[in-house]
Amino acid sequence: MTPPSNANNQDELLGEIRALRERIAVLEAEKLDWQRLGDPCHSWLNTEGARHFLVDLPHGFEEIDLDGRIVWCNEARARLLGQEVQEIIGSYAWDRMANTEASGWVRQLIYEASVELPDPGVLYLDARHQDGSVVNLRVDWNYRRDAAGRVTGFLVLLLDMTREQGVKSALQKSLSQFEDFMTYCPGAAFMKDADGRYTMLNPNAAEVLGGEVDEILGKRDHDLLPPEAAELLRDNDRQVLESGQPFRGIEEIGEGRDAFKLLTVRFLVSGDDDRPHVAGMGLDITRSDREHQELCESRDRLREASDRLRLLSSAVAQSGEGVAIVYPDRRIEFVNEAFAGMHGFRVSELEGLDLHKVFAEGQPEQLLAVEEQLDSAGEFRGAIWHVAAGGGSFPCHESHSLVRDEDGRVIARIIVARDVSEAVAAEKRLQDAQAQLEQRVQQRTSELGEVVARLEKEIQERHRAESELRRIWDSTLELLVLMGRDGCIRRVNRSLERTLRVSEEDVMGQPFFNLVAEEDRGRTSRSWAKIRAASSGPRLMVRHLVDVPGQAKPEVRWLEWAVTSVEGTDLVYAAGRDLTELRMFEVRVARQQAELAHASRLTNMGEMASGIAHELNQPLCAIALRAEACKLSVLRNGPSEGVVSDLEYMREQAERAGEIIRRLRGFVARREPESKPVEPGQLVRDMLHFVETECEQEHIGLRVELEAGLPLVNCDEIQIQQVLLNLLRNAIEAILAEEEGCAGLSREILVQGVRKGPDIVLEVLDTGPGLSPKVGDHLFDPFFSTKSGGLGIGLSLSKSIVEAHGGSLLAYPREPRGMRFVLSLPVHAGPVRAKLSRYLGRSQRKEDRP
Structure with a gap:
């Protein structure tokens, strides 16, 4: 940027500033006595002299009632905005404001003044002239009171400050031009306060003083220069301060070859603190000093014109x-x-x-x-x-x-x-550009008005849509919650209020976890962490405690929640269903299923009664025979080592009988499901004891092939033993049901156990007649049976038990005949899944029951 070159522009700007100061002084001198105008003890305002005074007043004056209507104004007020007096009277004070913000200020002022009676004051507002231009107004207002001292309206004095604002803008522009001038001026320009501290200087002056601008500001010449040079400059400053007259002369700064010789002018100015400052400018004439001296000598010798x-x-x-x-x-x-x-x-x-x-x-x-x-x-x-x-x-x-x-x-x-043709042309182009800019501003203002109208219509439509959405939100049967990602509730619907017996005001801003029973808060917190990491999380089945009037203990409600993040926002939406009745039904079904499993075990024991009796009879008979032998031996020979051996054998047979009874009682006892790590081979071996006797009696081969080192499985031992027993009993019955013409075929049951990936697979294979594909499709259906008199619940119940353990039970035909049942259970890897009790009939704690 080049420094300003037109000196007349500076002179005109200074003239405008002087005129502005004179006008402000006149306005201050003509300022009305507001206390006199508003005092109800003086009726001066209603006198004919007062009216003549206000009519001839060169400034705008108007009276406003408490509703904001203008009841009287003078001609100067009408001229301010290019209106007629009759046109103004009856209109509202905010009608001619330039924008909605100014209109709002006026409305708010009139409202507050009519209610709270604040102190009178001054406002600066933009109004709209009749020709469309903006008029900057200074508004001085006071109260109008009646004889009783009550406020009946407002007295307003309006001053046109448009020209003053223009002069201020021109002054700011001039200051900017001055800063450019200081920057690009080839001389060293500076300003000092009365104490000699530098308050302003340009880069050339900083170079002369041997530093940077920021380093020199606030310092004196004695801080920067040798004492003699600094004292010389200080004397020149004192001369200007004391005489008020400019100083012109040549000053030397520095010593030796680095010294500067400046052609300097120093003069008195007023600083920002209204104290006298010394400003100056110097041109570096060090190099041209000799040429200048020679020129002066030549000028002296050549006097002739x-x-x-x-x-x-x-x-x-x-x-x-x-x-x-x-x-x-x-x-x-x-x-x-x-x-x-x-x-x-x-x-x-x-x-x-x-x-x-x-x-x-x-x-x-x-x-x-x-x-x-x-x-x-x-x-x-x-x-x-x-x-x-x-x-x-x-x-x-x-x-x-x-x-x-x-x-x-x-x-x-x-x-x-x-x-200066180019400068004049540039000024003309600037004026044309300003005119075009004003036209575009007006056009843009009109367009913005249309946009505002369109936005207001969209806002109205959005309000209607939000009202409809709120109606749908409150009328849906599902429980709805809107939360932030921090888990704090922002809105709930009526269904949740009715179900949990709370109000939206009670839970607003509280964490969602506060509504959840304390036992389920840990699971809810872990699921919430997954929701933060992704857009959605798993469904949550949690308990809520509801205070019911008249009940000492809160009621437990089971709710299932589906939680999803709202894309593009920090909101989380949760939809819940009240599954308390379903939970009660599942509990009843689980109990009935447990009773059914117990009945099935009793039925199996009844069907195996002869085999069990035979197995018990063996150790009992052995005990009886050895007891008789011991009696005879003692009677004949007295106590001996043979008697002790017989007694030890009798003890072992008694323990064998007791073990059989223990397994039988444990298998048929009514008990709660309990899952724990179990060795798969032990499960198989325990069940073989129940069917070995029957297989021997029916001449059925029983073979076991278990892979060495099988890992543990997590299961309820009795429930899985019941499944294995059902499969073994079905295999025996299938082989025994073989037709007489096939009696010569192999009669064998094979039990295999291997590990396949994450599962332990137990297979029961028989050599029975097998099943047709049509029958195989319904093999695990409840109450479907191929046996006469069968209930059809054994395989269905077995499949439910295995699936509750996270496993599977499948059936396949063998070639050339027979069936293969495949039981898969997951390898033990941690705590038992909570859903096991839901399917296996585990009774709930009393406080958890719905």
């Missing part, structure tokens, strides 16, 4: 600006190439020509002002239009200086001119 003029002409002949020397009779003596070139003439065509022939016609007042300023001040600076060779004209910014001889007589005029 003609030689001086020729030397000056020679110096400016090659200047980039136009230079002309004119004699007192207005005859042009000399022009340089630049002056002739800007006019489109040759140098010879202009020399000898009357100066006024170079100036364009139609500006006699400007030419007269040039002559008057030359006569009075000896110089002129300003803009004059010149004639171009093609017949046109162009503006020049030029300076005229008079040259006098030793006797003070004018011997020539020196003119330095610069073509």
Whole structure:
């Protein structure tokens, strides 16, 4: 950016500032006595003199009632916005505001003033003129009271501050231009306070003082320079401060070869703190000092005017600006190439020509002002239009200086001119651009008005949609909760309020976990962590404690929740179902299923009664025979080692019988399901004891093939033994049901156990007749049986038990005959799944029952 070059702009701006200060002083002098106007003890406002005073008042004045209507105003108020008095009276005070914000301020002020009676004050508002322009208003207001002291309205004084705002903007622009000037000025510019501290300086001044701008600010010359040089500069500052007159002279800063010689001017200015400051500017003349001295000596030797003029002409002949020397009779003596070139003439065509022939016609007042300023001040600076060779004209910014001889007589005029056509054109383009900008602003304002109307319509539609959504939200049967990702509740629907007997106000802002029973909060917290990491989480089956009037203990409600994150927001949506009745039904079904399993075990024991009796009879008979033998031996020979051996054998047989009874009682006893790690081989071996006797009696082979080192499985031992017993009993019955013509075929049952991946697989294979595919499709259906008199619950119940353990039970036909039942159970890897009790009939704790 280049520094500003038009000096007249600065003069005009200073003039505007002085005019602004004078006007403010006048306004302060004419300020109305508000206490007098508003005092009910004085009826001065209702007098004819007061009305004449207000009518002739050069400032806008209006009276406003408590509803905001204007009941009276003067002509100055009407002129402020280009209206008529009749048009204003009866309208609202906020009707002519430039924007909705200003209208809102006025409405709020009138409302608050009519209710709370705040202190009178001053507002600065933008109003809309009749021609569409914006008027900056200063609004001074006070109360209007009746004789009883009650407020009946408002008295308002309005001052047009538009011009003042423009001057302030121009001042800000001037300050910006001044900062650019300081930055790009080739000289060293600075300002000090009365104590000698630097308050402002440009980079050139910082270079002279040997530092950076930020380092020098706030320091004195004594902090930066040698004592003698610093004291010299301080003396010059004191001279300016004491005399108030500028100081001009040459100052030396520094010592030796690094010293600077400056051509300096120092003058008095007023600082930001209204204290006197010293400002100055210096040009570095260190290098040109010798040339300047030689020039002064030459100027002393060449006193004659003609030689001086020729030397000056020679110096400016090659200047980039136009230079002309004119004699007192207005005859042009000399022009340089630049002056002739800007006019489109040759140098010879202009020399000898009357100066006024170079100036364009139609500006006699400007030419007269040039002559008057030359006569009075000896110089002129300003803009004059010149004639171009093609017949046109162009503006020049030029300076005229008079040259006098030793006797003070004018011997020539020196003119330095610069073509400012481009600057004028640029200013014209700027004005056109400003006009276009204002037009676009108006157009954009209109468009924004349409957009605002459209947005207001959309907001209304959105409010209707939100109302409809709220109605649907409250009318749905599902329990709905809207939460933040921190788990705090933001909204619930009526179904949740009815089910959990709470209100939205009670739970608003509380964590969702507070509604969950303490036993289930751990699971809920872990699921919530998964929801934060993903867009959704697993379904939650949790308990809620509900306080019921008249009941000592809270009621337990089982709710299933599906939780999903709302995309693009920090909200989480949860939908729940009340499954308390379903839970009660499942509990009843589980209990009935447990009773059914117990009945099935009793049935199996009844069917195996003969085999069990035979197995018990063996150790009992052995005990009886050995007891008899011991009796005879003692009677004949007395106690002996053989008797002790017989007694030991009797003890072993008694323990064998007791073990059989223990397994039988454990298998048929009514008990709660209990899952624990179990060795698969032990499960198989325990069940073989129940069927070995029957297989021997029926001549059925029983073979076991178990893989070595099978890992543990997590299961209820009795329940899985019941499944194995059902499969073994079905295999025996299938082989025994073989037709007589096939009696010569192999009769064998094979039990295999292997590990396959994460599961332990137990297979029961028989050589019976097998089943047709049609029958096999319904093999695990409840109450489906191929046996006469069968209930059809054994395999169905077995499949339910295995699936509750997380396993599977499948059936396949063997080739060439027989069936293969495959039981799969997962390898033990941790705690038992909680759903086991749901299917195996585990009774709930009393406080958990719905």
